[in-house]
Amino acid sequence: MPPDVVKRAGDAGAASSARGGSAEPGTVRPGGRTARVRAAVLQAAGDMLAEQGFHGLDLAEVARRADVGKTTVYRRWGTVAGLVADLLTDMAEQSLPRTDTGSLEQDLLANAELVRRTLSDPRQGPLFKAVIAAATGDARTAEALHRFYEVRVAQWAPCVQDAVARGDLPEGTDAAEVVRAVSAPLYYRLLTTDAPLDEAAARRAAGAAVAAARAGAFVRTP
Known part of the structure; x- marks a missing residue:
């Protein structure tokens, strides 16, 4: 996955401290009642994206679904693009931390499984398709x-x-490229076929990334 998004319980990200100054609409991290308004609006926006796609997203309808005043939504987010940007920020903040098993195979399999579960989710899968489009x-x-x-x-x-430090992968391995290689086949399958994203697909993606990394495919070249 590029990695996935699976929501944590609670609303820890939404309760982060607000930034001062002339921040761009949708970028200030609110607290208190403002945090609850943000959470409601982002929930409504995510639901609409999953149901209708980007072009079906309307700020007035988002406000109605979230039971929030239209002026609040327009003042805070300004545009549909601004609202989607804040939704993605919130998703990144709320996503689960990485697994640390001490085994490269198990760590990357956990990553692949997290991506698979997210993209297979009835709400998250269509949401990601809409945002990518x-x-x-x-x-x-x-x-x-x-x-x-x-x-x-x-x-x-x-x-x-950590795998490089243990000697499990060659020196100079590009860690970011290995992580991208895990989720890339799952996204490709999601966007180009109607085949289900099953556990076997996750295992293949993780296994292929591990094999390629050990063979030196992701070693940075001068």
């Missing part, structure tokens, strides 16, 4: 999607770095 034609959505995956890849890269 939107990113092809909207620069701000694309930027937010890239940031989301940068965060997730960085969270899982240490399992590869």
